[in-house]
Amino acid sequence: MNETPEKTTHFGYKTVAENEKASMVADVFHSVAAKYDVMNDLMSFGVHRLWKRQTIASSGVRKGHHVLDLAGGTGDLTAKFSQLVGETGQVVLGDINSSMLKVGREKLHNLGLVGNIDYVQMNAEMLPFPDNSFDVITIAFGLRNVTDKDKALRSMYRILKPGGRLLVLEFSKPKHEALSKAYDFYSFNLLPTMGKLVANDSESYQYLAESIRMHPDQDTLKAMMNEAGFEQTTYQNLTGGIVALHRGFKY
Amino acid sequence: MALDQATEKTSDDTNISTFLMLPNFVLSLVERILNQALKLDPNVAHKLTTVKQKRLLVEVRDWQQTIQLVFADEKLHLYTADNSDYSDCMISADIDTLVALKNPAILTQLIRQDKLDLQGDLNIAQAYSGAFSEIDIDWPEQLSAYIGDAPAQQLYMHLMSLKHQGSKVTAKLSSTLTSLFQDELAVTIHPLELAQFKQQNRELKGQVAAIEQRINTLLNAITR
Structure with missing residues (x-):
């Protein structure tokens, strides 16, 4: 009897079956959705707002654009994009996780942002849009949770319009040894404790730290984007490389 | 070539300003202040409706920074930018010239003097300049x-x-x-006055020496 070996992937430092990762990630985000914004501010000391500002600055989004904010979570980027594209533009807030979408929708409705935002639950590997649909796609702190990143990048490339750009904002590898050590100490000691105290969930934040370490570094991700078809791919290290903003174009 | 350069644009900036993302931080503060001012004087937002959703790029030459400014959804949005980014209007000047733009009437004069480069729709720059120069907040209210x-x-x-x-x-x-x-004020003394002062000083020194001599003579006479 020949049994096909089950394909595996990583979930933090654990190795799990590929078909299990999505539901495990979903569990993490169902668990943290309610306290997501508070924890973001707390964990990054508010700096995540500056990382997102840099993403918007690099997006070139303007009036009439169609924008996909993938893994958009609680809608920080969508809120700004919605204002910048105006009434003639459209923003799609996409997330695989229904709890995060729910929190995002409620937050944006409370901000009075309605009319040009759609909320779609979707898998980044199989984006439910026709070819050449969007001017800009962003995925902020989401790619590392995707099971098959290459497939997701190819899917994003497919739905981008020629001339459109993809921006990937994601945790990366710090450029300096001292910063790297301090960051490791913070991630594996303080972060789970903060998660335990504020969100009563240390495991999800342990996963966060582990998934960051398992995510491809700056140059590997750049190569993956090139492989998916993106051109003029560049990246910018933010806060010493703790986070990197990758940008690639489709022509 | 341009493609190669763009592909190789992998930022390894390690200075403290980049690490702390100071330009982004400062712009977020300025954005907050300006939006607060918009709330306090609704006329400014009204004047900016003509440039709604239009993008103005401002290159501040002496800071080597480019800022993009968009008025959308009744708010101002300020972000860092590259000079190559799309814009409806781009102005490039040093900070003194930009401050002088509070008076929209001198816009063409500054361009003629090569103090200001302007590309794109002049009306956008004039609209922003006009709106902010006439800002009038009703503070008692x-x-x-x-x-x-x-x-x-x-x-x-x-x-x-x-x-x-x-x-x-x-x-x-x-x-x-x-x-x-x-005015031509006598901040320092004239050379002749200095010479006179020196002469008087010498005379005084001589008189002091004579007095000292006399005191010493008297003291000697008393001790004997």
Whole structure:
């Protein structure tokens, strides 16, 4: 009897079956959705707002654009994009996780942002849009949770319009040894404790730290984007490389 | 070539400003302040409706920074930018020239003097310049929400009086300093006066020596 070996992937430092990762990630985000914004501010000391500002600055989004904010979570980027594209533009807030979408929708409705935002639950590997649909796609702190990143990048490339750009904002590898050590100490000691105290969930934040370490570094991700078809791919290290903003174009 | 350069644009900037993302931080503060000002003077937002959703790029030459400015959804949005980014209007000048733009009438004069580069729709730059130069916040009205009508009005009058006195003092100081710098004042003494002073000093020294001599003689006479 020949049994096909089950394909595996990583979930933090654990190795799990590929078909299990999505539901495990979903569990993490169902668990943290309610306290997501508070924890973001707390964990990054508010700096995540500056990382997102840099993403918007690099997006070139303007009036009439169609924008996909993938893994958009609680809608920080969508809120700004919605204002910048105006009434003639459209923003799609996409997330695989229904709890995060729910929190995002409620937050944006409370901000009075309605009319040009759609909320779609979707898998980044199989984006439910026709070819050449969007001017800009962003995925902020989401790619590392995707099971098959290459497939997701190819899917994003497919739905981008020629001339459109993809921006990937994601945790990366710090450029300096001292910063790297301090960051490791913070991630594996303080972060789970903060998660335990504020969100009563240390495991999800342990996963966060582990998934960051398992995510491809700056140059590997750049190569993956090139492989998916993106051109003029560049990246910018933010806060010493703790986070990197990758940008690639489709022509 | 351009593609190669773009592909190789992998930022390894390690200076503290980049690490702390200072330009982004400063712009987020400025954005907050400007949006607060928009709320306090609704006329500004009204004047900016003509440039709604239009993108203005401002290159501040002496800071080597480019800023993008968009008025959308009744708010101003300020972000860092590259010069190559799309814009409806781009202006490039040093900070003094940009401050001088408060007066929209001198826009063409500054362009002629090569102090200001402008590409794209001139009306966008003029609209922003006009809106911010005429900003007029009704402070008593704003203050009255916190401390009541009468105290707000009194506080405002006091502050206006202080401001008036301050500007009077500043004007007086300025005119005094101007006359000091312009008039030919004897700040240092003339060489002849110095020579006379030295002569008097020598005479005084001689007299002191004579007195010392006499005192010593008297002391010697007493001790014997």
